[in-house]
Amino acid sequence: MNAMTWATDRLARAGLTNDEITDTTRLITTALSEDLACGPDPASQLTIASHAATTMEIVARQDGVLAGGPIAAVVFETVGGPHLDTCILCPDGAHVTAGTPVLRVHGRHRQLLIAERIALNLMGHLSGIATTTQRWVHALDGTGCIVRDTRSALPGLRRLQTYAVRRGGGQNHHTGRGQRILIQQHHIVHAGSLGAAVSAVRRHAPHRSWEVEVDTIDQLDEALDLGAELIIFDAATLTDCVYAVGRRDRVAPNTSLEVSGRLTLELARAYADTGVDYLALDVLTHSSPSLDLAMSAVATHAGLSP
Known part of the structure; x- marks a missing residue:
C-alpha cells in the first residue's frame, strides 16, 4: 500500500468523506510548502544527526474533545514515510482531560520536528471546534x-x-x-x-x-x-x-x-x-478557541549532527 492509499484509508476509517480527504491532503501539501519555503530548519540540521530517532507524544494540556488525530497522523506520515510509525491513543470524538497523551509517533527526529507544528496547529484547531460544539450539544x-x-x-x-x-x-x-x-x-x-x-x-x-x-x-x-x-x-x-x-x-x-x-x-x-x-x-x-496541545519526546536515541 503506497503512502497516499494508506493516508486515504486512515482518514476514511476515521469518518472523513471523500471531499474531506481530498481537502486534507491538499491542505497538508500547502502547509508543508509554506513551512519549508526557506528550506529545512537549520538548528535541526546542525544539532540532530540525520539518523537520530525519537518517540514523541502529543499531550492535551486542557480538557476537551478531540478532532483531527488521524489528520495529524497523516501529516507525520507524509513527512516521515516508511521510516515512521504512528499510534492514535485517543480517537476523534473522545473527551480527554489535561495531561492525557493522545497520539504517539516514532521516527527520525528531524522529520518529526518538520511535521510537529503543522500537526499541532491542525489538531488543536479542529479539537477546539469539537470541544465548543459538544458544550452546545x-x-x-x-x-x-x-x-x-x-x-x-x-x-x-x-x-x-x-x-x-x-x-x-x-x-x-x-x-x-x-x-x-x-x-x-x-x-x-x-x-x-x-x-x-x-x-x-x-x-x-x-x-x-x-x-x-x-x-x-x-x-x-x-x-x-x-x-x-x-x-x-x-x-x-x-x-x-x-x-x-x-x-x-x-x-x-x-x-x-x-x-x-x-x-x-x-x-x-x-x-x-x-x-x-x-x-x-x-x-x-x-471563533472557537484552539484546544491546547503540546508535543514532547518520551524516548530519544541521541546523536549530534556530524
Missing part, C-alpha cells in the same frame, strides 16, 4: 433540538471544520453555496417580495425544495403559508420563537424551524425549550 441535551454549523467557515478549511463539528456531536447544514436553495433577504429584495422569490424558484426549479431566511414575524407567517421546507429565523427573540413554533404547528407542521443570531450558551436551552428544531451557530467554525 450538552446544553440542549434532552430537548430534541440539534446544533448545526453555518457557512461561516475559514476558506480552505471548511470541510475539515465541518468534520470537527460532527466529532463534537453537531450536524452539518450548508457545506456549499449550491447545495440547497436558500432564499435570503437580498433575493427577496431583488425579486420584490418573498412570494415573488418563491414563485421564481418554483418556476425554474420545480422539483427542488427550498429554504428561506426571515427576520420578521410577517416574513415568518408568509414563509409558513408558502410551504417552506425550512425557515431560518435570524436574530429571533425567545418570544418570537414561541410564536413561530405555535403557528408552525398549526399551519405547517412539516416545516422545520432554525434559529440563528443572538444565541449564547447561557440561553441555548431556553431557545431549545421553545420547540425550534435547530440552533445554527457561526461561533463553532469562525
Whole structure:
C-alpha cells in the first residue's frame, strides 16, 4: 500500500468523506510548502544527526474533545514515510482531560520536528471546534433540538471544520453555496417580495425544495403559508420563537424551524425549550478557541549532527 492509499484509508476509517480527504491532503501539501519555503530548519540540521530517532507524544494540556488525530497522523506520515510509525491513543470524538497523551509517533527526529507544528496547529484547531460544539450539544441535551454549523467557515478549511463539528456531536447544514436553495433577504429584495422569490424558484426549479431566511414575524407567517421546507429565523427573540413554533404547528407542521443570531450558551436551552428544531451557530467554525496541545519526546536515541 503506497503512502497516499494508506493516508486515504486512515482518514476514511476515521469518518472523513471523500471531499474531506481530498481537502486534507491538499491542505497538508500547502502547509508543508509554506513551512519549508526557506528550506529545512537549520538548528535541526546542525544539532540532530540525520539518523537520530525519537518517540514523541502529543499531550492535551486542557480538557476537551478531540478532532483531527488521524489528520495529524497523516501529516507525520507524509513527512516521515516508511521510516515512521504512528499510534492514535485517543480517537476523534473522545473527551480527554489535561495531561492525557493522545497520539504517539516514532521516527527520525528531524522529520518529526518538520511535521510537529503543522500537526499541532491542525489538531488543536479542529479539537477546539469539537470541544465548543459538544458544550452546545450538552446544553440542549434532552430537548430534541440539534446544533448545526453555518457557512461561516475559514476558506480552505471548511470541510475539515465541518468534520470537527460532527466529532463534537453537531450536524452539518450548508457545506456549499449550491447545495440547497436558500432564499435570503437580498433575493427577496431583488425579486420584490418573498412570494415573488418563491414563485421564481418554483418556476425554474420545480422539483427542488427550498429554504428561506426571515427576520420578521410577517416574513415568518408568509414563509409558513408558502410551504417552506425550512425557515431560518435570524436574530429571533425567545418570544418570537414561541410564536413561530405555535403557528408552525398549526399551519405547517412539516416545516422545520432554525434559529440563528443572538444565541449564547447561557440561553441555548431556553431557545431549545421553545420547540425550534435547530440552533445554527457561526461561533463553532469562525471563533472557537484552539484546544491546547503540546508535543514532547518520551524516548530519544541521541546523536549530534556530524
